[in-house]
Amino acid sequence: MTPITCEFVLNGRTEQVSVAPNTTLLHMLRESFMLTGVREGCGHGECGSCSIVVDGKLMNSCLILAVEVDGKEIQTIEGLAAPDGTFHPVQQAFVDESGMQCGACTSGMVMSVKTLLEANPDPTREEMKEALAGNFCRCTGWELIFKSVEEAAIAMRQGAAR
Amino acid sequence: MSTAPVKKIDNWPNLIGKKLPRVDAPQKVTGDAKYAADCNQPGQYWVKLVRSPYPHARIVGIDASKALKHPGVKGVLTGEDFNDFSWGWMPQTRDERPLAVGKVLYYAEAVAAVCAADEATAELACELVEVEYEELPGVFDPEEAMKDGAPLVHEQRAGNLSWDFHMDYGDAEKGFAKADLVREERFETGRVITGFLEPPAAVAMWDTDGITIWASKQSPYFHYRHLAACFGLPLSKIRVIQPFVGGGFGGTKNDSLAGDFCAVLFAKRLGRPVKFVYSMEEVLTTCRRRHNFIVDTKIGMMKDGTLTAMQQTAIADGGAYTAIGPLTMYLSGVMGTLPYKLPNFKFDAYRIHTNNPIGAAMRGHGSTHTRYAAEILMNMMAEELGLDRLDVRLKNAIEAPHTTVNGITVNSCGLKEGLQTLRNSEAWQNREKTPKGGPIAHGVGISGTSYLGGARQRGHQSCAAVVRLCEDGTINYLTGASDSGQGSDTVLVQIIAEELGLTLDDVSIRRVDTAVTPIDAGSYGSRVTILAGQAAQKAAREIKEQLAEVAAGVWKTTADRILFNDRTVFVDGDPDKSMPFRKLTQIACYDAAGSVIMGKGYSQYDLEEYDFEQGYGNPGVSYSFTSQLAEVDVDLETGIVNTTNFLIAHDSGKPLHPVNVEAQCHGSASQGLGQALYENFKMDQGHTRNPTMVNYMMPLATEHPKMEVVHIETEDPSGPFGAKEASEGAIVSTPPAIVDAIHDATGVWFTSQPITPEMIVTALKEKKSREKKANGKAS
Numbered sequence: 001m002t003p004i005t006c007e008f009v010l011n012g013r014t015e016q017v018s019v020a021p022n023t024t025l026l027h028m029l030r031e032s033f034m035l036t037g038v039r040e041g042c043g044h045g046e047c048g049s050c051s052i053v054v055d056g057k058l059m060n061s062c063l064i065l066a067v068e069v070d071g072k073e074i075q076t077i078e079g080l081a082a083p084d085g086t087f088h089p090v091q092q093a094f095v096d097e098s099g100m101q102c103g104a105c106t107s108g109m110v111m112s113v114k115t116l117l118e119a120n121p122d123p124t125r126e127e128m129k130e131a132l133a134g135n136f137c138r139c140t141g142w143e144l145i146f147k148s149v150e151e152a153a154i155a156m157r158q159g160a161a162r
Numbered sequence: 163m164s165t166a167p168v169k170k171i172d173n174w175p176n177l178i179g180k181k182l183p184r185v186d187a188p189q190k191v192t193g194d195a196k197y198a199a200d201c202n203q204p205g206q207y208w209v210k211l212v213r214s215p216y217p218h219a220r221i222v223g224i225d226a227s228k229a230l231k232h233p234g235v236k237g238v239l240t241g242e243d244f245n246d247f248s249w250g251w252m253p254q255t256r257d258e259r260p261l262a263v264g265k266v267l268y269y270a271e272a273v274a275a276v277c278a279a280d281e282a283t284a285e286l287a288c289e290l291v292e293v294e295y296e297e298l299p300g301v302f303d304p305e306e307a308m309k310d311g312a313p314l315v316h317e318q319r320a321g322n323l324s325w326d327f328h329m330d331y332g333d334a335e336k337g338f339a340k341a342d343l344v345r346e347e348r349f350e351t352g353r354v355i356t357g358f359l360e361p362p363a364a365v366a367m368w369d370t371d372g373i374t375i376w377a378s379k380q381s382p383y384f385h386y387r388h389l390a391a392c393f394g395l396p397l398s399k400i401r402v403i404q405p406f407v408g409g410g411f412g413g414t415k416n417d418s419l420a421g422d423f424c425a426v427l428f429a430k431r432l433g434r435p436v437k438f439v440y441s442m443e444e445v446l447t448t449c450r451r452r453h454n455f456i457v458d459t460k461i462g463m464m465k466d467g468t469l470t471a472m473q474q475t476a477i478a479d480g481g482a483y484t485a486i487g488p489l490t491m492y493l494s495g496v497m498g499t500l501p502y503k504l505p506n507f508k509f510d511a512y513r514i515h516t517n518n519p520i521g522a523a524m525r526g527h528g529s530t531h532t533r534y535a536a537e538i539l540m541n542m543m544a545e546e547l548g549l550d551r552l553d554v555r556l557k558n559a560i561e562a563p564h565t566t567v568n569g570i571t572v573n574s575c576g577l578k579e580g581l582q583t584l585r586n587s588e589a590w591q592n593r594e595k596t597p598k599g600g601p602i603a604h605g606v607g608i609s610g611t612s613y614l615g616g617a618r619q620r621g622h623q624s625c626a627a628v629v630r631l632c633e634d635g636t637i638n639y640l641t642g643a644s645d646s647g648q649g650s651d652t653v654l655v656q657i658i659a660e661e662l663g664l665t666l667d668d669v670s671i672r673r674v675d676t677a678v679t680p681i682d683a684g685s686y687g688s689r690v691t692i693l694a695g696q697a698a699q700k701a702a703r704e705i706k707e708q709l710a711e712v713a714a715g716v717w718k719t720t721a722d723r724i725l726f727n728d729r730t731v732f733v734d735g736d737p738d739k740s741m742p743f744r745k746l747t748q749i750a751c752y753d754a755a756g757s758v759i760m761g762k763g764y765s766q767y768d769l770e771e772y773d774f775e776q777g778y779g780n781p782g783v784s785y786s787f788t789s790q791l792a793e794v795d796v797d798l799e800t801g802i803v804n805t806t807n808f809l810i811a812h813d814s815g816k817p818l819h820p821v822n823v824e825a826q827c828h829g830s831a832s833q834g835l836g837q838a839l840y841e842n843f844k845m846d847q848g849h850t851r852n853p854t855m856v857n858y859m860m861p862l863a864t865e866h867p868k869m870e871v872v873h874i875e876t877e878d879p880s881g882p883f884g885a886k887e888a889s890e891g892a893i894v895s896t897p898p899a900i901v902d903a904i905h906d907a908t909g910v911w912f913t914s915q916p917i918t919p920e921m922i923v924t925a926l927k928e929k930k931s932r933e934k935k936a937n938g939k940a941s
Contacts, residue, residue: 036200046855106191107193140832
């Protein structure tokens with residue numbers, strides 16, 4: 001298959017890459033950019049572990065072709081912390097509240113929570129459940145993930161108020 | 163004179179029992195953590211497996227010529243390439259081969275492997291390998307498989323008997339004769355899998371110095387032995403490096419896979435690194451599952467609820483191979499005498515081969531089936547005798563110290579306190595006030611269970627630790643223990659930091675590299691905190707002793723007066739004599755010609771040998787106790803169950819890292835919830851009809867109740883700082899608590915897992931028509 005060149009902004013930098021037209025965005029990110037923080041669980045859009053943000057929208061990167069992001073802006077877990085390394089409030093809350101165990105879902109979960117809190121700064125538990133229903137977690141039983149979301153929400157509201 | 167504040171030892175412990183972040187959290191929230199699929203080597207090839215379309219078939223021939231001609235294909239392996247190698251848990255049960263030889267015994271068993279320059283080519287070329295099969299009649303139900311004339315999965319195993327296990331303690335018949343009520347029921351558990359999110363993966367290399375493999379294993383040293391045996395190399399030439407592990411839960415990642423052996427053999431033959439990553443479909447179709455059990459259970463009970471005897475006969479679907487099945491049979495029986503006083507116990511278990519995927523270990527190994535049956539039957543009998551479910555449990559609950567009829571010795575037990583916690587809860591107190599009639603019926607259920615910690619498996623048991631002191635006062639901790647997500651890395655680091663008066667940041671854990679770290683049996687049977695924790699503690703103490711000698715020399719005192727706290731070393735009771743830990747380290751390392759300060763430790767316990775064949779003696783070093791309450795809302799119209807609340811009163815001895823203990827209880831209960839209500843492989847003549855995450859239905863965020871964990875603190879002499887197990891108790895306690903809650907809501911007892919909405923609707927209809935008939939007769 002003839003490779004296609006596409007250009008996009010990835011974690012704040014403009015990038016150009018040549019990819020086979022059948023390459024998924026997930027595989028391009030992992031293989032061409034070594035962004036292995038974008039995890040592959042099921043590969044079929046069922047687990048959410050490959051969740052990333054494309055033009056502000058949460059997406060399963062396993063369900064998008066790489067060529068579809070031409071001209072778009074992509075953020076992965078690797079691009080979430082501030083350039084000086086300061087964690088995003090969602091990352092910090094997951095650290096503080098132990099909102100993870102094995103970590104296989106964590107990258108996608110953190111991106112999903114960030115997107116949720118940007119849209120809804122003070123979600124109820126029911127709203128969290130709905131918003132995170134596309135992110136599978138086998139380890140935590142969700143209690144500490146919800147707690148992390150609550151702490152992140154407080155931090156983000158305080159950040160916005162300042 | 164030093165101005166460093168002198169700390170008294172009375173603020174000890176500093177770290178144990180505190181809320182601390184996990185040591186792996188920063189790597190996990192940034193995506194930095196590298197799992198096996200994230201490991202790559204320059205020039206690596208890829209391997210994919212050719213899998214059987216039949217659950218039982220003779221392999222007539224394999225023609226790889228088309229695949230080998232395909233551009234990019236580097237090689238093809240078949241079963242014969244591994245010579246006579248087979249593996250299994252015990253010498254007499256080594257019945258599994260990397261690739262099938264002669265016959266396939268379950269659907270999608272690997273028959274050949276293709277290596278190619280890239281993953282897509284390898285996958286495509288698998289379809290070019292032509293395998294001719296002669297399909298054989300299969301057997302898929304364990305009770306059918308036991309009958310005369312049933313197809314034999316292994317020709318030499320008559321009646322398809324894989325393993326049987328028998329226990330007979332006290333006199334069950336006498337116990338039943340004495341009882342006021344004897345009842346017998348059949349219970350069945352479902353076909354479930356561990357459900358880790360990270361599919362197994364590895365990258366293997368071979369050179370003149372042996373094998374190096376980055377593999378997703380929760381017991382990397384089992385794999386190390388398998389590779390040495392398969393490839394005829396000394397253990398010193400086998401280097402298994404453990405990346406982060408994305409969930410284990412027993413079974414698959416405690417073992418080796420077809421992909422592992424094939425990657426290594428290709429690496430040897432082709433001189434290139436070789437990688438594989440299983441797909442989720444391969445995981446859900448071929449990886450090891452929990453056995454599904456039929457448990458016929460008979461209990462004798464006095465009018466006041468006192469248990470007189472229990473007899474259980476268990477039949478387990480073992481699937482095609484033995485794997486760790488004998489241990490499953492042992493554990494499903496040996497734990498039957500906990501957590502209630504039981505003077506008479508008879509147990510007979512039969513593991514039966516079928517042409518289904520392989521049954522193996524999973525969290526709550528073994529006892530989850532038999533305890534589930536016993537818990538529900540106790541409640542059925544309490545109902546029949548008009549007794550309170552909680553009273554019956556309190557009446558029979560053991561208290562420490564206790565020795566069971568099969569020689570299990572319990573040194574600490576928080577069961578009664580846990581059950582009291584349930585009793586005092588609002589949910590229990592208000593249970594009669596909640597609506598029952600519909601449309602939504604509320605129910606409250608309870609259970610009381612026990613699980614072993616520090617599993618004593620056969621063979622090598624010990625955990626070891628090496629602690630190296632760096633000259634700047636920081637620590638490298640080398641462990642053979644594996645954290646597959648449960649948080650043990652954090653707890654082990656915490657133990658070392660606590661012993662040396664340091665912080666978590668001062669201790670860097672170096673995960674398993676079999677060329678460097680000390681041997682360890684890995685993660686299973688809730689053994690890591692207890693046994694690797696003990697090893698870590700001893701290793702840290704060895705360093706402390708060496709440093710104390712140096713400090714004693716500096717201050718002209720005796721080593722026993724030297725204390726370590728807050729990164730400071732000081733003389734007990736002498737405020738003038740203290741210095742930073744870092745300074746003492748430098749003195750110790752650079753004194754005279756210089757020295758190397760290391761500590762080592764390994765776990766030991768003072769327990770008698772146990773009898774695996776008879777189920778006598780201790781299967782673990784200590785025992786946790788879990789009392790659980792579950793609340794459900796049952797929609798009587800649709801049969802949909804909404805679990806709203808779990809209260810888990812768990813005795814993990816001293817909780818070293820309380821947040822981790824709670825997290826383990828949450829996760830365990832979550833898997834128990836899946837088993838009780840949602841998860842079940844739909845099998846059709848050996849084929850798995852729902853091998854996707856959506857159709858297999860593990861619970862999502864939306865299915866989870868609120869969970870509260872109450873720590874029931876006890877002191878157990880065998881674990882570090884008094885710790886016991888935390889990760890498996892709640893998977894045993896959750897399903898029976900949910901069944902009990904559904905009964906409370908609907909008046910119907912369900913005896914098989916999972917309880918689906920269809921089952922509830924059907925049962926309620928039947929109940930209604932029975933009641934109608936009864937009323938008709940009465941009027």
